[in-house]
Amino acid sequence: MSETIPVIDIADYVAGRPGALAAAARQVHDALTTIGFFVLTGHGVPQPLIAHLRRGPAASCPADREEARLEAQRAQ
Numbered sequence: 583m584s585e586t587i588p589v590i591d592i593a594d595y596v597a598g599r600p601g602a603l604a605a606a607a608r609q610v611h612d613a614l615t616t617i618g619f620f621v622l623t624g625h626g627v628p629q630p631l632i633a634h635l636r637r638g639p640a641a642s643c644p645a646d647r648e649e650a651r652l653e654a655q656r657a658q
Contacts, residue, residue, distance in 0.1 A: 588613040593624030 590609045594602035613620035 586617075588617060588620045590620050590622055591624040592622060596624060596626055 588609065590606060590613060592602070592606050595606050610620060
């Protein structure tokens with residue numbers, strides 16, 4: 583078993599190149615059935631949004647922040 587997490591670039595699919603969806607699907611299948619994880623690149627999601635989402639659900643959803651705040655108040 584490989585120790586490296588596969589990196590799957592879907593830029594060809596995003597660009598609409600023929601056969602790209604099937605190729606990406608094969609790579610995802612292989613990654614998930616052999617390693618269990620993969621990193622997806624070429625998707626076009628801006629890096630600042632990715633960084634924001636990595637901070638956690640409470641950082642990305644105002645409702646979650648409000649719920650967390652209310653729970654903290656109830657616990658006091």
